[in-house]
Amino acid sequence: MKRRAWFRSSLVVGTLAVVAVCGCSRVHKKAPVLHATAAGSALVVSSGDRQLAPSGSPLPQPLIMQVNDNQGNGVTGALVKFSVPAGVKIDPAEALSDSNGEVTANVTLGNTSGRYVLTAMAWNKAGHPISVQVPELAAGYQEELGYQVQRKYCSRCHDPESTPEQVSNHDNLAVPPHSFDQGATYNKLSDADLTAIIGHGGPALNLSALMPPYGSTLTKADIQAVIAYIRLVSDPPYQAPGLVYAKQ
Ligand code: HEC
Structure with missing residues (x-):
């Protein structure tokens, strides 16, 4: 109904403009x-x-x-x-x-x-x-780096979708990992948990050894970047503890 009212008032304004024959430069091109x-x-x-x-x-x-x-x-x-x-x-x-x-x-x-x-x-x-x-x-820069790192090292197991460039290994794993956007799993893990499991492998959190350790392959900055990427793609969105985000 609001739209109708708007439409009516725009008709009125339109009529007035014609009556006034202003020709003034102030009228915006609609x-x-x-x-x-x-x-x-x-x-x-x-x-x-x-x-x-x-x-x-x-x-x-x-x-x-x-x-x-x-x-x-x-x-x-x-x-x-x-x-x-x-x-x-x-x-x-x-x-x-x-x-x-x-x-x-x-x-x-x-x-x-x-x-x-x-x-x-x-x-x-x-x-x-x-x-x-x-x-x-x-x-941002960090999430973009995290995206690249996880594509190189993680997505073949964590992403269930196969692409022309990369065939997913996800369904062959005895314990299937979660894709990084699964907030129901990832939002429960703290940054410290994620750092431990990525650095030391699954057993660090009593998870399967099918999750390899990356502590000697990736730098600390790479691991932080992957975590920033995981936080960004999470669905439902990740809310950092102790921070209240303004609702958009
Ligand atoms: C060779 C396959 C493989 C690769 C490559 C791999 N993972 Fe995993 N990952 C697993 C498996 C299997 C699990 C599930 C372990 C369990 O639930 O017991 C897992 C679990 C995890 C978990 C715990 C949450 C979950 O999904 O269950 C995190 C966090 C994780 N991986 C991060 C990473 C990151 C980051 C990389 C890349 C740097 C990576 N993984 C690469 C196989 C892999």
């Missing part, structure tokens, strides 16, 4: 107003959430949202608007869904490392907003 021709009943992330990129840089893949009807089919012509935290850029900030029900946007992360939560919004037939939160991850 972005084209998008008119939704349809409404869905659900908004979902099609792809592109939880991406990791260096802070201040564009995400490697676009964010694709999809507006669906109550059968799960894409709806064409529905309005999707994004709102983003300070420092994040999104293009376009609003669009109508295409023939697949999709809206595609390019995202550039803010300069500070951490977790950025974007909001995508659509409206159902009753005019009620449906919003979806989309987290994206900005890696």
